[in-house]
Amino acid sequence: MGDRDDIKSLKKALRAIVLLNQVGDSTVSQLAQGLDVPRATAYRLLQTLAGEGYVDKLPGSDLYRLTSQVRRLSSGFQDLDLLLEIAQPMIATAQQELGWSIALSTPRGTQMVVRLNTDHDSPLALIRYGVGASLPILLSTCGYCYLAHLNDAEREAAIDNSLRNMDPRAPIPFDREQIDALIQRTRSDGYCHLEFEHYREGNLGVPLLLAGRPVGGIVMRYIKSTLRNTNKLREVYAPHLQRLASDIAQRHPVTHALQDRPT
Structure with a gap:
């Protein structure tokens, strides 16, 4: 203007x-x-x-x-709006540093919805998803990051609900035991790494937590054929994404309110 x-x-x-x-x-x-x-x-x-x-x-x-x-x-400004306002410039900077496309997704029902992404700023993105694109939680790297940090009852309910509402045209490639194992590994590793056979891009995601509660995840998509070094994914990219998620959380008022609470 x-x-x-x-x-x-x-x-x-x-x-x-x-x-x-x-x-x-x-x-x-x-x-x-x-x-x-x-x-x-x-x-x-x-x-x-x-x-x-x-x-x-x-x-x-x-x-x-x-x-x-x-x-x-x-009155119409929601917590999610504030989270995205904080995260947007930080995710843009991270994309410039890492090169690969980065997105932030949050849950809505049984879906993970893209709220921010840098696809149109990354020359390495093979597919350019728009904000608002969604994926079933059990097919989403961010979804597993989110599930891994729910409490047991919430997680079981979310998985059961997702399985009941799964589109038969997009079946989950994991059985229930594999889902539970993947969630456990995501929680212990602090990140989720998924590659599906029929996709040229792989996914590396980390949880986004506010005051210890999961609100979504941050994912980096990369071209599988050019990044076969899983040690680099684990030792370089995952820590970078974890720092990004932590920095976003630290700037949110919810985190400050918890830190300022008298002990």
């Missing part, structure tokens, strides 16, 4: 809300100084915001305070 398309008064009002949220109750002069605008402009901003119910002038003082009305501005 160019400068000619900007609504300058709206931008100033949004900056005023952000500033009041950061510094707390403020006078017209304090807001004017914080926004670097004339006092008359700050007064008009506060009067407009007060008229819409976003600020109140405290009785008997010159201070203005945000009201609970501002929460409506974020």
Whole structure:
């Protein structure tokens, strides 16, 4: 959007809300100084915001305070949106570092849904999946990363539900014993490595955990014929993806809230 398309008064009002949220109750002069605008402009901003119910002038003082009305501005913003906002630039950087396509997937019912990916930025991606593409949990590297970190009851229910709802045209290549073994190996290794015979790409995935709870996984797709060195997958790529998942989690407020909790 160019400068000619900007609504300058709206931008100033949004900056005023952000500033009041950061510094707390403020006078017209304090807001004017914080926004670097004339006092008359700050007064008009506060009067407009007060008229819409976003600020109140405290009785008997010159201070203005945000009201609970501002929460409506974020009422449609979900935890997943925040997670993706944090993860997007970090995943883009990781793709540049590793070269291979990287995606973040989260569960929806019996499917793992691609929420972010770098397919269109990676020249090495053989297939370019769009955001919103889905795969059954039991056919997904991220799915096994997710299942491996559920508690026992949740995991059994998720597997049973997935098996009941599996499309017969896309059968699971593993029996139940192999599924359980793969989940156990994923949990102990800290990553999941899957290669299917009829696909030219292999998959290396790691779990994405927030406060110890699985919310999805991060997967790197690579061309099998050019990356036969499984030691490199285990010793170089897996640790890189694990650090990426950890860095994303560390930047999420849920993690900070847990760390700041009194012991």
